[in-house]
Amino acid sequence: LPTPTTLQSSPPTSHLPEQPKHFQSLILLHWPLSYLALFWIVQPLFIYLLFTSLWLLPALYFAWLFLDWKTPEQGGRRSTWVRNWYVWTQIRDYFPITILKTKDLSPEHNYLMGVHPHGLLTFGAFCNFCTEATGFSKIFPGITPHLATLSWFFKIPLIRDYLMAKGVCSVSQPAIDYLLSHGTGNLVGIVVGGVGEALQSVPNTTTLILQKRKGFVRTALQHGAYLVPTFTFGETEVYEQVLFQKDSWMYKFQSCFRRLFGFYCCVFYGRGFSRGSAGLLPYPLPITTVVGEPLPVPKIEKPSQEVVDKYHTLYMEALHKLFDQHKTLLGCSKTQKLLFL
Numbered sequence: 543l544p545t546p547t548t549l550q551s552s553p554p555t556s557h558l559p560e561q562p563k564h565f566q567s568l569i570l571l572h573w574p575l576s577y578l579a580l581f582w583i584v585q586p587l588f589i590y591l592l593f594t595s596l597w598l599l600p601a602l603y604f605a606w607l608f609l610d611w612k613t614p615e616q617g618g619r620r621s622t623w624v625r626n627w628y629v630w631t632q633i634r635d636y637f638p639i640t641i642l643k644t645k646d647l648s649p650e651h652n653y654l655m656g657v658h659p660h661g662l663l664t665f666g667a668f669c670n671f672c673t674e675a676t677g678f679s680k681i682f683p684g685i686t687p688h689l690a691t692l693s694w695f696f697k698i699p700l701i702r703d704y705l706m707a708k709g710v711c712s713v714s715q716p717a718i719d720y721l722l723s724h725g726t727g728n729l730v731g732i733v734v735g736g737v738g739e740a741l742q743s744v745p746n747t748t749t750l751i752l753q754k755r756k757g758f759v760r761t762a763l764q765h766g767a768y769l770v771p772t773f774t775f776g777e778t779e780v781y782e783q784v785l786f787q788k789d790s791w792m793y794k795f796q797s798c799f800r801r802l803f804g805f806y807c808c809v810f811y812g813r814g815f816s817r818g819s820a821g822l823l824p825y826p827l828p829i830t831t832v833v834g835e836p837l838p839v840p841k842i843e844k845p846s847q848e849v850v851d852k853y854h855t856l857y858m859e860a861l862h863k864l865f866d867q868h869k870t871l872l873g874c875s876k877t878q879k880l881l882f883l
Contacts, residue, residue, distance in 0.1 A: 564815060567823055569632040574663065580700045588699070607699055614696035614706060615717040617724065618688070621707035622674075630673035637780070637829045639669040641676045644864070645835040647770070649684030649727035653836060654718075654762040655770040657689070657731045658750050658861065660739035662781050662810055666774035666829040671731050672708040682729075682833075688721055689731045715761070722765040729770070732758050737800060740808055742883075743778045744785065748865070748874065749881045752858060759839075759854045766841025769853065771834040771861040773880075775872035780824035784809040830872050834864040858882060 588600040613619055633639070647653060657667045670676050671687040678687055690713035696702040711717050713732060721728045735742070735751040742749050762769050786793040792809075799807040814821030837860055839853055865880040 566632050566636055567815060569629050570636050570823065572629055573633060573668075576704070577701060580704060581698065584700055585698075604699070614702060614712045615714060616720055618706040618709070618711050619703070620686075620709040624704075624707040625672070625674045625709060627673070630669060630675035633665070634669050634673075634675040636826055637665065637776070637824075639666055639676060639829045640831070641670045641678065641681060642830055642832045642868075643681050644833060647682050647685050647729065647833075647836060651836070652722045652726055652765060652767040653685075653729040653770045654722065654758055654765075654767045655729055655731040655772055655833075656752075656758065656857065656861065657733045658735065658752070658771075658773050659743065659748070659777055660733050660735045660737070661743050661774070661777035662740055662783065662808055663824075664733065664777070665780065665824065666777050666831045667731060667733065669829075670831045671729075672710055684727050685729050686727055687729045687731065690718065690733070693717075718761060719765070722761070722767045730767075731772075734758055741783075741785070741796075743781070743808075744783050745779045747778060748878055749883060750861075752861075752882045756850050756854045759857060760845055760850050762839050763842045763845040763849065763853065766839060768836040768838050769857050769860075770836045771857060771864050772831055773834075773861065773865050773868070774829060774831040775868065775874065776827055776829040779827050779873070780829065781810045781812050784811075828873065832864060832868050832872070834860060 588603065591597060591600045657664070657671075667689055670678060671689045678685075686709075688709050688711040690711050691705070693712045693714040695705060696712050711721065711730065718730055718732075721730050733739075734755045736755075739751045742751065759769065761767070786796070786809075796807055811820050812822060812824045813819065814823065837853070837856060842849060862880055869878055870876050
């Protein structure tokens with residue numbers, strides 16, 4: 543894996559590397575397509591089997607689902623086997639994706655990690671924290687990572703089990719409270735900018751929605767969980783996004799879609815299977831997640847707004863420092879600024 547000193551600035555779109563092998567490109571598409579297959583093919587098949595002689599198979603699953611309903615909010619059910627699948631290493635090598643540790647994380651504490659920026663498909667955070675493709679367990683021994691995502695995903699049969707197997711957890715307050723109050727060595731990653739930040743995901747921008755997002759700091763204080771800033775360089779470079787005017791019908795559709803489903807229906811494109819063509823494949827540009835130094839916080843059951851504001855400011859300063867220390871090594875210009883909205 544490349545070291546920070548050997549990584550170069552991302553090449554412009556007109557001078558991209560040679561086209562990746564088709565096999566690796568297909569494996570990359572497996573990640574989003576697997577969720578669509580579970581939702582549109584496997585789930586209808588299970589319902590269909592209820593009306594056949596094989597009705598017992600889906601019936602047993604749905605009975606078990608009823609008994610297992612609260613598991614996503616009680617630590618989940620991760621699978622070492624799933625996290626070590628070969629397909630994740632292929633996704634890692636496509637870009638490539640790497641993780642850079644700046645300080646050790648002690649297993650004696652719990653951590654609440656801010657994941658920045660959101661990007662469009664959050665390739666860096668997924669590969670680094672939901673799989674072992676970049677060797678998280680070896681880099682941070684004794685730490686169990688969890689990446690939080692929208693709660694309603696865990697209400698969908700089969701998809702919930704697939705997510706939990708990779709160490710993904712619900713972003714709901716009960717789920718995060720459970721992980722930060724049961725044992726030590728737990729690391730919960732929250733994409734603080736949320737779905738709104740996805741619309742900020744265009745190349746050559748480093749704008750984060752963070753100024754008024756303070757709930758994660760309050761949660762960290764309530765549990766005495768150390769705050770960990772991270773920044774993924776290259777996350778916003780792998781796709782081009784079509785942005786619409788706020789008074790356009792498409793922007794209004796995107797806003798309506800978000801209200802219904804909890805995330806934006808973004809219009810984006812990358813490269814196709816043939817050289818020079820456009821498609822849904824991301825550009826194979828380096829993605830590096832830098833994990834910053836943990837910020838100790840006191841445990842306060844009911845922190846005042848003043849205390850929350852204090853540690854939120856300290857967190858933003860730490861994130862800003864992390865970005866400035868690594869930006870020139872990881873693809874950004876010396877004059878690039880990190881902006882908070």
